[in-house]
Amino acid sequence: MNKQGSLTVVGTGIKIAGDMTLNTQAQIKQADIVFTVVPDKVSKQWLAKLNPNTVDMTEFYGSNKSRLITYNEMANALVESVKQGNNVCAAFYGHPGVFAYASHLAIRQLKALGYRAKMQPGISAEDWLVADLGIDPGKSGCISIEATQFLFYQRTIDPYSLLVLWQIGLVGDHTLALDKTDNYQRGLKVLSNELLKYYPSDHQVIIYEAATLALFPPRIEHIALAQLPQAKLTAISTLAIPPYQEAPLDLAVLKQLGLTPEDIDNALSIDK
Numbered sequence: 602m603n604k605q606g607s608l609t610v611v612g613t614g615i616k617i618a619g620d621m622t623l624n625t626q627a628q629i630k631q632a633d634i635v636f637t638v639v640p641d642k643v644s645k646q647w648l649a650k651l652n653p654n655t656v657d658m659t660e661f662y663g664s665n666k667s668r669l670i671t672y673n674e675m676a677n678a679l680v681e682s683v684k685q686g687n688n689v690c691a692a693f694y695g696h697p698g699v700f701a702y703a704s705h706l707a708i709r710q711l712k713a714l715g716y717r718a719k720m721q722p723g724i725s726a727e728d729w730l731v732a733d734l735g736i737d738p739g740k741s742g743c744i745s746i747e748a749t750q751f752l753f754y755q756r757t758i759d760p761y762s763l764l765v766l767w768q769i770g771l772v773g774d775h776t777l778a779l780d781k782t783d784n785y786q787r788g789l790k791v792l793s794n795e796l797l798k799y800y801p802s803d804h805q806v807i808i809y810e811a812a813t814l815a816l817f818p819p820r821i822e823h824i825a826l827a828q829l830p831q832a833k834l835t836a837i838s839t840l841a842i843p844p845y846q847e848a849p850l851d852l853a854v855l856k857q858l859g860l861t862p863e864d865i866d867n868a869l870s871i872d873k
């Protein structure tokens with residue numbers, strides 16, 4: 602049987618106030634207590650208007666403090682409040698389950714303890730990227746990966762797909778303790794060299810920052826891959842690398858299917 606106390610994790614989206622679904626707003630309003638992780642003052646005020654009993658969990662962040670410690674503290678705060686019998690809502694910016702370790706951890710721990718815990722999706726930075734850049738990830742496929750993870754581990758990428766590199770402003774940071782993006786140049790240089798193994802130096806890449814206020818435009822900066830090491834990045838920069846070219850047909854597979862390249866061309870001519 603479920604114990605008293607529950608957790609609902611919601612996402613506030615990227616555009617302040619406007620990205621919140623009606624369901625998310627309802628969850629925030631009806632909770633006994635709302636724990637928030639949103640980056641700006643206006644969002645905090647908006648959430649406090651929906652429910653005055655809010656706790657700002659960004660206060661767990663600290664200078665030179667590993668974000669892993671911070672995320673564990675956040676999860677712990679959620680779990681403890683639910684254990685006290687509260688119906689807790691945790692509101693994270695963007696999608697609450699995308700690059701949001703604490704939300705998944707709290708849900709896992711609470712479920713293991715027999716409490717009700719669930720997540721509702723929200724609009725992530727990648728959702729806005731698709732809309733603002735007009736790139737359909739379904740057309741070529743998409744690889745979406747954290748920039749430092751891509752560097753540290755032996756990962757292969759597919760230059761025929763859209764590549765989305767998150768947290769590019771912290772690329773190369775192994776400490777998880779940087780709280781400002783002033784130290785990324787070395788990592789960015791190494792990342793650029795890695796990408797040059799897959800793309801020509803004049804391939805256009807896009808530094809993307811979705812607007813958080815409806816009045817302002819997004820940052821959409823096209824630069825040649827060779828210029829990437831000189832790029833000015835922020836904590837909200839995401840790098841989008843469009844496909845280099847269309848993937849070549851796999852003639853051996855087509856043959857097994859009794860098809861020719863012309864069959865594929867004819868079938869897809871509608872897509873041109």
Ligand SMILES: C[S@@+](CC[C@H](N)C(=O)[O-])C[C@H]1O[C@@H](n2cnc3c(N)ncnc32)[C@H](O)[C@@H]1O
Nearest residue numbers: 695696699700725726767768810811837838839
């Ligand atoms: C810890 S992740 C949080 C992602 C968030 N949960 C989401 O759903 O978008 C932080 C990274 O998300 C991306 N990001 C956050 N806000 C963004 C924005 N306004 N525009 C573009 N990318 C953004 C950046 O890559 C940033 O380094």
